[in-house]
Amino acid sequence: MCDFIYLVPLPLGVSAYAKSGNVDFTDFHARLLAGAMFVGGRWAYFAFIINWYTRSEIDPETVENFFGAISRTLASVQQTVIAVSE
16 A cells, blocks of 8 residues: 555646555555546546556566556546647
8 A cells, every 4th residue: 555646657737636556465466546637727537447467476567557558648638638628
């Protein structure tokens, strides 16, 4: 149960609030990041969850890929909200 929000690059220029959570057991892992970001005069709410099985006690590659996917998705949401707001 740690706070990993600072590891997920959020888009520049947005105000954001997020909560995170994780569980790591032998063979099973889970990560969650949920919250909202204010962009283009609107709030966009999000929740990202991943559960996976692996034989190792740690799996930094999957975690890094998950955080990268979150960052890219939120950047896309940011661009879409700004385009719609104009």
